[in-house]
Amino acid sequence: MSKFVRTRARYGFAAIIVAAALAGVAVAGLAAHAATRSTRVIVTEREYRITLSRRSFKPGTVTLVVQNRGKLRHTFEIRGPGIAGKRIAGTIAPGAQRSLTLRLRGGTYNMWCVIHRAQGMKTTIKVAGATTAGTTTSGGGAWG
Numbered sequence: 185m186s187k188f189v190r191t192r193a194r195y196g197f198a199a200i201i202v203a204a205a206l207a208g209v210a211v212a213g214l215a216a217h218a219a220t221r222s223t224r225v226i227v228t229e230r231e232y233r234i235t236l237s238r239r240s241f242k243p244g245t246v247t248l249v250v251q252n253r254g255k256l257r258h259t260f261e262i263r264g265p266g267i268a269g270k271r272i273a274g275t276i277a278p279g280a281q282r283s284l285t286l287r288l289r290g291g292t293y294n295m296w297c298v299i300h301r302a303q304g305m306k307t308t309i310k311v312a313g314a315t316t317a318g319t320t321t322s323g324g325g326a327w328g
């Protein structure tokens with residue numbers, strides 16, 4: 185009698201462990217999936233320039249992690265193929281970071297700080313297919 189109860193209890197416990205393990209696998213699988221789907225790019229803003237952790241891009245989903253390393257508040261807006269003008273709401277305080285996930289297509293994207301665009305706080309990236317030459321953060325460029 186007591187042996188039967190103990191066996192049932194042990195079986196129940198094992199079932200909980202199996203269920204938890206399966207749930208853990210499912211969560212890990214989702215996390216791995218998400219990590220491979222979106223490319224993280226660090227965007228550094230300071231007075232008065234914007235620099236990116238990478239300069240070459242392929243079409244697909246990217247998460248721009250915009251970090252304000254300056255002393256003033258900055259903003260971030262991007263425009264290009266498929267993106268009519270997408271902006272991180274409000275301003276980013278010094279030391280803070282905000283992220284923006286986008287779907288990039290082939291072509292040229294312009295990004296800038298709305299407040300300090302005139303001071304040259306802007307940059308351009310080119311996404312796969314287009315020439316990558318001359319995409320530096322300095323210089324005025326033809327736009328703006």
Ligand SMILES: [Cu+2]
Nearest residue numbers: 258259297300
């Ligand atoms: Cu700014």
